[in-house]
Amino acid sequence: MVGIAGWGAYVPPYRVSTEEIAIHWGADPLTPLSLGVPEKSLGGPDEDSVTMAWEASMNALKRAQIEPKDIGMVFIGSESKPYAVKPSASIIADALGIAPETMAVDAEFACRAASEGLRHALSMVSKGTIRHALIIGSDTAQGAPGDVLEYTAASGAAAFVVSNENVVAELIDAYTYVTDTPDFWRRDGSQFPMHGEGFTGEPAYFHHLESAITKLLERNGLKPKDITYFVPHQPNARFPAKLAKKLGFTKEQYLLGLTTADIGNTYNASAFIGMTKVLDNASPGDLILMAPFGSGAGADAYLFEVKERIEDVKNLAPSTQSYIDRKVRVDYATYLRYRNKIKKLVR
Amino acid sequence: MEISPAHIWRNKHYRYRFEVNVCPKCGRAFRENVERCPKCGERTTRVRLPLNGKLLSWTKIVQVPDGYEDFAPMYVGLVELEDGNRVIAKLVDVLEEPKEGQEVEAVLRRIRVDGQSGLIEYALCFRPS
């Protein structure tokens, strides 16, 4: 059986108040609160999507109890790569002791690049092409100063080790739904992403996720009530709640994995971090429906069944909640400096 | 200031993974890529140092050199690892003044950035555990 053998998250310790961001720009301070994101995480000046990926991967490897050198693919999804050209995956593979006998790839598909990697990994491992794979979603806050994205764009990473061995969550089924939908983009060379405002909702987020999730449930003869935990992509805290209601999922099913309400939207790590928190709390026999979404646009729906081994490995690495609780408030100016949005002109 | 590709490539075993070359005869450990022990001539073997230790001493650098501007003020610590080896490394996530004797753990971070278009140097640093 193929599935997830180890999981790990990383959230940096710094938080900025989204109300403070709104006040700074003379906007309505109630707007970020209506998105359900009172504060968001950001990395320190020495952190980026590679360093966050490293720590999330260390945690996933500890729980997987698999030798790094036996991993046959490192796949990272990010839209905030430190280098435009030069793979993050090779830095991570080398730093973790996985290189040189491995495939290594950086992928881009807005927030679902890492999820595309998870589908590849599950397929390649089950076919026996590789023994294990490491899949990482990692992003730093990229909202342009003054844009509404600034209220939610946060920093964090999550990683999964995929294997036929040591499985804690067995894959039952997965389904992907992709169309060309221009809801959010960043042109080559531009520093900040653009988006289609209201267009990011119905034709993009909701249409793709509803289509993928409905099809997955249908072809497995399941109803929303059969699922223990529902973890969709979470650009803010409002969209997932609305999606759950439309599809017939309850708060008991989705609130546990709704980490955006605590730390903001971590892009490629958004649904993944929610999934790591659910795995921290899941019991054998639970059915988890995880559904990442990426603009441009596509959605994946995965069905996992939790296995006995999960109880033995939960405490081998820090829980996602422990990273969420470990926080230090910084002001907006510090946020701008830490995230490289303002530069010192005098050296 | 320029970070050379060779510098990153030559140091990555130590910077990324705390791998040192140990002499099986005298036990000395070397950060550098020495194939034979400079003391007794024995062929060295690669060993990975533990990622946990305690802080023996530290200093704070306010006037940072080129390439470290993003990280000022910068803290550097002398750390005794669990196996007794001592290493010097950058301290990160310093939210209050470091304390001698405090437990620390290694994490991968950026330590130097070459302007807008040069290389980024990553290395294991220590944070309070």
Ligand SMILES: [Zn+2]
């Ligand atoms: Zn010697």
